[in-house]
Structure formats: structure tokens, C-alpha cells
Amino acid sequence: MENEKNLKALLITNIPESRSEDTTKVVLTLAKHLDAELQASDIESVFRIKNDSNPKPPLIMVKLNKASARDSLYNARKNFTKKGVNTNTLGFRSTQKIFINEVLSKTQQKLFYHARKKKEQLKWRYVWTYHGQVFMRKVHDSDAVKITTEGCLGKISATTQAHDG
Numbered sequence: 001m002e003n004e005k006n007l008k009a010l011l012i013t014n015i016p017e018s019r020s021e022d023t024t025k026v027v028l029t030l031a032k033h034l035d036a037e038l039q040a041s042d043i044e045s046v047f048r049i050k051n052d053s054n055p056k057p058p059l060i061m062v063k064l065n066k067a068s069a070r071d072s073l074y075n076a077r078k079n080f081t082k083k084g085v086n087t088n089t090l091g092f093r094s095t096q097k098i099f100i101n102e103v104l105s106k107t108q109q110k111l112f113y114h115a116r117k118k119k120e121q122l123k124w125r126y127v128w129t130y131h132g133q134v135f136m137r138k139v140h141d142s143d144a145v146k147i148t149t150e151g152c153l154g155k156i157s158a159t160t161q162a163h164d165g
Contacts, residue, residue: 006105010074010103011100012060012101014096014099017057024040027046029091044065046061048060101129102131108129111149136156
């Protein structure tokens, strides 16, 4: 049930906080720059998640009314590099990369963390989440591998070593 709720929410990181900010406007501006189909009426709520122990700007949590609006914004994250979108594009003085991430359960967060570590260890190129599921891909044109447990990561290691050895 937690995953179902999370399928309509996204986390946006590295956007500086300002005193009089309108976080809805920030999200809509970001969406426009990324060519995402997102309207103000698609947004249920937007708020900052503060973490005093983290020096980075507070995360922006955006909850959307429809999964299709969420998917539009999440899929548009692929346009960050192509369109050169960063914090400076949004009118901030700094030039920081912005990230749009899914809201994952604690279990999926841990699995995603281990998959990212395994990616580095094996020198694979891609690891991502989609609809709360973790995926890896060795190179651009190789098949995606769905990671459902940490045991899957061990199997990838064994398979990769057998093919490379």
C-alpha cells in the first residue's frame, strides 16, 4: 500500500531554498524546461523536507493527482543533460545538477543503494528505478536486469565474472 501511495510522488533534489519561494511554481518551471506535460491542477501538494544534519538544500516532495502526471515529470528527467537544465536555468546563482527521484520504501531504498554500489564495482553503466522497481544495465544496448533482492546482485556478479573471465 505504501508503494501505491509513492507511485504518485517524486523527490526533487539540489534546488536552493529561498524565503519567499512558491514551491509549486518551482516545480512547474522545472517541468516546463524539461518539456514535461504538467499543469498546476496535476499537483496535489508540494513541500520541502528539511534535514538539519544535511548541508544540501531541503528536498522538494511533489505529490501528484495522477500517475500519468507523475510519469511525465519522472520520464522528463532524461532531458536534464540534453536541454542543459540545472539550478542556474531556474534562475538561481549556483549551477548545480538537479535530480528527480522516486519515493521508495525503506526496503527498495536499501536495494537501490546496493545496486548502485554493485554498478560501480562491476563497472556497469546504468542503474535506475521505475515504479519502485530497481533495474540495471551493463551498457546502452544490453538488456535491462530487474533487481528484486540483494541475491540478484550476487548472481549478476557471478554471471559477469564468468563472461569476463
